[in-house]
Amino acid sequence: MTTTQSAPAVSTAPETSGSRFIWSIRDCWTIVVQEFTHLLRQPSTFAWQIGFPVVMVLMFVYVFGSAMDVTGQGAGEGYVDFAMPGMFAMTMALGFMDTAYAVTHNKEKGFMDRFRSMPMSSSAPVTGRAVSDVIRAAIDLVVIAGVALLIGWRSGGSLTATLLAFVLLLWLRLALILVGIYLGLCIKNTETAGMLFAVAFPLGFISSVFTPPEMMPGWLGAIAAWNPVSSTATAIRELFETPGIQALEPSYWIDGHAIGAAIIWPAVIILIFLPLAVRQYRLLSR
């Protein structure tokens, strides 16, 4: 048998905008399937990735939480309910590192070049990454919510409000995926991508995730309050009707408009980083 005999014919049908759209979805799906085959192939890596936020939950709730008085009713009181929405938001926030790493890795390994030399949809490598990372984020949330339920966290909000909270979380994640794709395309190699921790940690921690900004020094508190991660965390606290949260008078204007901010912030990030990411992707052909 030879390679050229019995080779599939090159399709020469001209492409219409409709068929191009259908192909872009199909190619995107092929990439998503590839990504999820990875997860099945290396369950231990997946377990580690999921394990990190779970360990953080347990650490913060039991180690630091016992010393925190977030409700004004004594140390440790109501901290699970305060911290869990923060944990959800932080998991979404830190996820952009995985996105950036995966993009850099594909670029470094020549995958991006191979894809770009193929007659596939040129948007698929990027949309495929975004879709599979949103699905990944949803899985993360389910696992962490499971752990949270085990340690006594409950959503006080209605089912609709609770679901809306999770949608807001995924909305934040989607916005940060674009940041991750942009950074991944900018970064030269995976070693540098590993150093994104230095950016990710302040983004995650200088926020209302673990500590109310009111308890921080003034300037830091203001930064924390205006952090997009805080907006999402505060918004979902409202939607979960976290007990004791009403006791705290919002000291920052944005805290009083958290749900709106949790919708607008990610939209702003998308508006900035989508064109940047597209531009950076095009620059690959420099």
Add this chain to the structure above:
Amino acid sequence: MPPEFVIQASGLVKRYGEKRALDGVDLQVPRGTVHGLLGPNGAGKTTTVRILSTLTTPDGGQAEVAGYDVAAQPREVRRRIGLTGQQTAVDDLLSARQNLTMFGRLFRLDKSAAQKRADQLLEVFGLTEAASRTPKKFSGGMRRRLDLAASMILAPEVLYLDEPTTGLDPAGRREVWEAVQNLAAEGTTVLLTTHYLDEADKLCDRISVIDHGMNFVEDTPAGLKQRIGQERLEVAVADPAEGLRLKALLQQVLSAEPAEEDQGTKFSLLVTDGVSALTSAAAAISAEGIEIADIGLRRPTLDEAFLHLTAKTAPQETS
């Protein structure tokens, strides 16, 4: 009838800031031949391949591949080319078969056609046994073969190989050479870059020598070797004290002044007929009773060859 050129490029220019990566590369590759781009690192080989495979847009010049302009109709070009880049772009976490099926899907085959094609290619490239294993544990040669298979899904008209054997052990190189020779025998046009003279010699019908973003010489391997010219006879003495005696002897036998290396323990000189120079030198040395540590013919290194070729052909620089 003029030969049909499946790759036709003229005056390709690519600038990165001040640096001209390509400064007017011309290339004509007839259908069904293997063409080598030979040059040192940074010569512009990869940039040429990237332009011809639509990955990079040129700043000047134009190129047609399989009858389509690379800048104006990249999608048509992409349907007709295969690219095996410098890194082995296979997914280490998917099995060999899953890899080929995925690429088949992305080449727009339906599921069963993609699977069928994957199995065919696994067989052609001798990977059927390894089909369900992941490439992570493959040898370098096997990985490269899988990479080649992924480039051959649609049996492209042109296959680009960018340094296909860099980093492989000798066994891996042989495997890849064999696979490339089989593809060439079936009529696939191959453009390959390499910095190994022997690789170009072994695989290519014609070779373009490229450096500083320009092509200097294009010739057959045999013609190129002739241009690169002479072999070098090298002799090393066992006892450094005998160095001068050996030098005088070589000068007498070969009637040329040997160059001294390694503090006068090793002597070398360019020779036109390597074998006869070697035999007469060896006979004279043994008749004189000089003990030697090493004697041999060395081909010019690629660096020497480039110096030689580029010095001859390059336009005189006035500075």
